[in-house]
Amino acid sequence: MFGFRVPLPSLIGLVVLLAWAVVAIAAPLLVPYSVGEIVDFDIFGPATDQFWFGTDYLGRDVFSRILMGARVTIGISLAAVTLAVVAGVGLGMLAALLGGKFDSLLSRFFDALSSIPNKLFALVAVAGGGSSIPMLIAILALIYTPGSYRFARSLAVNINAMDYVIVARLRGESFFYLARAEILPNILGPVLTDFGLRFVFIVLLLSSLSFLGLGVQPPLADWGALVRENIGGLPFGAPAVILPSLAIASLTIAVNITIDNLPRKIRDRSA
Template identity: 55%
Template sequence: MMKPIFRTVRALPLSGRIGLGLVLFWIAIAALAPLIAPYGVGTFVDEEVFSPASARLWLGSDYLGRDVLTRIIWGSRNTVFLALGAALMAVAIGTSVAMLAAIRGGWTDQILCRAMDTLISIPSKIFALVMVAAFGSSMTLLLAIAAFTYTPGNFRISRALAMNLVALDFVQVARARGERSFHIALREMLPNMIHPLLADLGLRFVFVVLLLSGLSFLGLGVQPPHADLGSLVRENISGLSSGALAIVAPAVAIATLTVGANLLIDAIKPGAKT
């Protein structure tokens, strides 16, 4: 089981290994946040605001005297898990609907395509702002908004892959055997779509990270005392003039996470064959 994984990692170019390392680093930070965070997420630990790095506070303090390192660790947990959950939901829903459209064809395909074209025409930022303004910000709503926003994009890619596969001989043979649509989609088509879908999952993950960070920067994302990386930048914006670590560190965290994901996506694209 482990040997194929090691072979795949060794086959990656240097940029892909760097990207994989960055992504795994932030996933590990997010998963282990309760164990490695020095303080509670909202604990006040310093009388000074925007204090510099020290032996006690490695990244200094924020605008309220809280530990920046702790805030980043907990903020990465919300950013990574929300983005990963929304990306998985978007890819799962988009791919399922796309395979249904390709297998059924006819009016089913036309209706689903027109519905997805309608959804993809809605600006993602405006849709998110309207939904948050109407229903209030919550983790569940942010997850649903991000998944809904990026499902149509995945549908278009998945449908293009599925339409190529549905005309191939092995799918036609499965149909002639009387196999059900679920079997054809799950056993015949999905294994041949997996590599492009993994690349698209990575792209959706990056898009969701940027969407959630943008919403949080506007004050409509994760609400205090909880935080994600975007809200950490917003709440410490007053420290920008002094170059405080409280605003620099979360910005660097967002950059390394998204750049790492992009490097990994670029590295696995050559293997994306159907």
Template identity: 70%
Template sequence: MGTEAVTSRKTLLPGYSFNAVGWLSLTVVAFWAVIAVIAPLITPHAVGDIVDMDYFGPLSREFPLGTDYLGRDMLSRILFGARYTVGISLAATLLACTTGVALGMAAAVTGGWFDAALSRFLDALNSIPSKLFGLVVVAGVGSSIPVLILTLSVIYIPGSYRFARALSVNVNTTDFVTVARLRGEGLPYLIRSEILPNIIGPVFADVGIRFVFIVLLLSGLSFLGLGVQPPNADWGALVRENIGGLPFGAPAVMAPSFAIASLTIAVNLLIDNLPRKIRDRSA
């Protein structure tokens, strides 16, 4: 019995382990996640304080990333900006994917007019360019954090819905779902116990992809002045604020750009290098 358990454990562990790239990308993602949580405790200066009389100040011991166009510490603003970039993007991703996956599974199991009507409505919503939709909504309603989260989630609900529905339609035709339906199980049971466990792996990977898209869209909206408003700023807003100083204050533009790139690239690499047994997990 003990030998069998050891053998089983040895065959399972490789499928659940990260490779070197996976560990590196996981470390970068975890780093920014921790920074987003503890930013108020570790920022050297308040984000709105003018701490240097020289705008676009050079790198120094006191200001490791220099200062911005008003003389504010860039390190403090980037650390605190992680709260907005990571927090808003994560909230919007969870809302979009939770709603999209739930609707996709319900449409696949229910079928009929509900599936057709919901699919056509979300196809129409998906046909609107995402950045244009975000610009119109945020410019019309105002740029508050709840509005940003809701707008970003609405933009990416259709994609999450289509992905979950395509997976659920295949699972819905299997014998065990047919047996459960013949037993008289209702929609909540079929979704919770039969459909979701069999699509959770691909859905998990899709959540990471949606997160990257939302980070980039949020940064784009902020670069256009419709993101987090001053004196607070996410990383996209930091690029916009300091773009005029690129010829003589490059760190103020390069540092937030690098932060955006490091987070999005790390999430992409993490998804690509997920352990096979997690990525392809099924019940």
């Protein structure tokens, strides 16, 4: 009727994303128990009417810890990907507009930075700078800024060669105007797609760091930390180790299927 049909997989992905967003925002209001409270002497307990997701290795409520873990995981990942994409897109458009030595030097710097394996860089940086939440956000943002920069620069270079941009430059428009009014609107669709993909990468890297004990530290816990601390329950099929893993999977898969099923005119708009 309106000429716009949302594919079913995309709709499912959006519903899952919306559900996790609500959980991340309202987690303190939704948890039935304090995340650090020992509520049962039965460790790795099964799901019951009282404890919907069972209990963990100390007898704490897993449902409450997963809800609060969503707040930490999504919050850190969203902050990091926002910093990475804003910095990468801004510098990418600036490099495309200025060109010359500035473009060359900035591109070589980010090429050198991106040549370091992500996990190795993260491990060294966390070991040297600590694993506080601000430090984790900064490290994750720094790791994914080079990729965002290269992606945005490649799009901006193509737009910068268009006739309407050349005309605007001849009119004497400033670099800020060219970036804001001519280039950014025409690369926004692909940039948003890239934003979603990098969010997934950051969630997985953050969870990997926490699983290794170098991510979020107690008393806070993200989903990766929940898997690590309850890994002893894996032989018993304890919900305490299985459900945080499913939470990570549901979030990342929901983002991926949402991006994959975006209308083509949104994903491919770069002109």
